[in-house]
Amino acid sequence: MDLDDHLRATCARIKAACHDFGIRVTEIDPANVDVGPSVLRYKIKLAPGEEASRLRKKAEDIARQLAATSIPIIGFLPGTHYEYLDMARPDRQTVELEPVLNTEKLRDVNHLPLQIGIDPGGRTVCLDLGDDKLPHILVAGGTGSGKTIFLYSVVLSLISVHSDKSLELVIIDPKQTDFTIFGGLKHLREGEVITEADRGVEVVRQIAEHEMQERSDILQKAKCRDIKSFNASHREKPMRSLVVVIDEYADLIAVLSKKEKEEFERVISRITARGRNVGIHLILATQRPTTDIVTGNIKANMACRISFSLPSSRDSQVILDESGAERLLRHGDMLLMHEGKLTRLQGYYVDPAKIEGLLKRM
Structure with missing residues (x-):
């Protein structure tokens, strides 16, 4: 038929x-x-x-x-x-990432385009992480849902249009194997993916407690209200955007005591509340969106949320504030909550075995 x-x-x-x-x-x-x-x-x-x-x-x-x-x-x-x-769809189609890379031209150095996916009507969706309405993203998805492939597409979207002169990345991968392919990227802080959970916690804490303040001091000295106004007047030496990608937040905080988890949650909240103005963006992902992992404080400043397939409607409620993710089809099928609107998308696919070759061509 x-x-x-x-x-x-x-x-x-x-x-x-x-x-x-x-x-x-x-x-x-x-x-x-x-x-x-x-x-x-x-x-x-x-x-x-x-x-x-x-x-x-x-x-x-x-x-x-x-x-x-x-x-x-x-x-x-x-x-x-x-x-x-x-x-x-009985003859489900794979949507490749590579053909859409570089299709979004940079408006300026603050533009951080993310190729997200295609909606049921066939329309492509690209978000700008540099948009004031979208400074951070909360992502959830179970095993085989497509969450990690999505994070690959996020990193590739950014480095396909930004050199290391305009973008810095911190990638924290407590599972230790999923992001090794990106090790050595010039965009990476210290040229490596962070795989030790305790070190990842310390790096995030340093960003919140020191780097945010250092960037704020630079803006104050230049009499600029945010990174966008600073870069507009310092085109020769702009302030780099910093994007922090945490692949498994639950594993990251597993090394912490209850009191340390509460303190670290405040660290995350500080970044999500104040990071936008100084060009620091957080993409936080987890397989287990339970209320003790994805708390109300974390969700408060992460209005943009993406859910891939989850085991139960309760998990969907935690991440999206409504059910639905438990009925997704896995393998990149997602629900995007942005500006109060829920959109179903099919995420782009990139073969992990081909990423190394793709990086060499960039």
Whole structure:
């Protein structure tokens, strides 16, 4: 069955399932389905007076009736009259990172473009870590979800457009093996990936307690309110942006006592609260987004959050403040929470075995 036939058949089956469950539907048009790399987004127009909550509560029953491989995510499509229902695409497509690297041209030295992924409508999403609305990102995802590949794409996005003269990286990898391929990058502080948890803790603490103050002193002396105004008036010798990537936050703080964890949480909060103005950005990732790891204090200044597949709706609630991540398809399927809006994306893929060759070509 080709894709068009699949869309027509599935629309008819969704409508029949809704009818069986007493949900009144007026329209599910095959021509109106968004075809994304990993999901097919069906748009359902409910009859006047029909409650959307009834449709959402029947997600598991609809999946069973359609013999679906996963439970669909159902929600309201803002700016339309439709509810959307996301189903797994039977011929799922891989979206390669390399073709989109360098497609985003730098506006200035403060521009930190991150290639994130493609939405169900086929639109590419690129975020600017240097944007005042997006200084830091909180990332969660279980084993096989695509979290680490996403972090690879973040690093590659940045170094593809920035030399070590305008960007510095600190990569902390307590698991000790995932980021060794980036060891020796000129962008890296001291030219190495930090793999010892206790050393990673100390480096982050030094950034919060000393480097932030040193950068603030430079800005005050230059009578500049932030790094952007400083770099605008010091084009010959700009202040480098510093991006700190922590791959597994839970492993990082595992070496700390309860009191030390509380103190380190305040260190993280200091960076997320004040780092933006001095050009320090944090990308914090974890496999285990439990409330004792991802606390309210950490989330407070990390409004941009990305979740890959998680084991439970409780985990999804912790990272996104709503359920949904437990229904993602793994392998790069993600939910992006940015500016209060939740967007489903398929993340880019880069083969870890090809990263070394890619780095040599940059």
